[in-house]
Amino acid sequence: MNNLWNTYNSEFQITLKRTRELLSQQQNNITNDSIKTIESLKFDLENLLKNLDLESGNSQEERNLLREYKNILRNEINVEYEELVTEQKRRELLGNGREYTPYRDDDNMTDSLLNKNNQLLTETGNRLSNINDIVNDTTLVGNDILMNLKQQRETLENSRQTLYNSNTYIDNSLVTLKSMSRRLIANKYISYCIIVVLILMILLVLYNKF
Numbered sequence: 001m002n003n004l005w006n007t008y009n010s011e012f013q014i015t016l017k018r019t020r021e022l023l024s025q026q027q028n029n030i031t032n033d034s035i036k037t038i039e040s041l042k043f044d045l046e047n048l049l050k051n052l053d054l055e056s057g058n059s060q061e062e063r064n065l066l067r068e069y070k071n072i073l074r075n076e077i078n079v080e081y082e083e084l085v086t087e088q089k090r091r092e093l094l095g096n097g098r099e100y101t102p103y104r105d106d107d108n109m110t111d112s113l114l115n116k117n118n119q120l121l122t123e124t125g126n127r128l129s130n131i132n133d134i135v136n137d138t139t140l141v142g143n144d145i146l147m148n149l150k151q152q153r154e155t156l157e158n159s160r161q162t163l164y165n166s167n168t169y170i171d172n173s174l175v176t177l178k179s180m181s182r183r184l185i186a187n188k189y190i191s192y193c194i195i196v197v198l199i200l201m202i203l204l205v206l207y208n209k210f
Helices: 003-025 032-055 060-094 106-209
Strands: none
Touching: 003 032, 003 060, 032 060, 060 106
């Protein structure tokens, strides 16, 4: 074994140990950060395997160890990583928060889904009920506003009719006043004429008398 191969081998074993520890810790507690860390470690293991494959010689021991590492990565690390990713996706689908405990019983998972769906339906029903109450209140307010507007319109119509009648009365009054004014002028001239005639008659009588 050459020195470079030994270096890669040591790094692989250290990284493999760290990956196994993280996978073991995630059995009952999955987080997004831990999955990203495991994914990064798995990527490092794959690169180290490639380097080991390139640096391996004709030694049977190196070949056997390299084959063992590949089996560990394929049948252990990748499998457990895929299981964690699947559980994490299920956690996100169910929306149970950041921390997640995998389901071990399909009946429990079904009951939890049903309970969550029932809760969502109940909350949705409550929201719809509140919205319906708001709509009803808004409708009542709108009806009151329409009624007030109708009353105000009737008041304006009555006021308009009153103004129209008042205008008619004013026109009639103007006609009457003009007629009275003409009659007053006519009566004034008639009075003047009568006075003039009386004066003339008095003068005529006085003239005949003297």
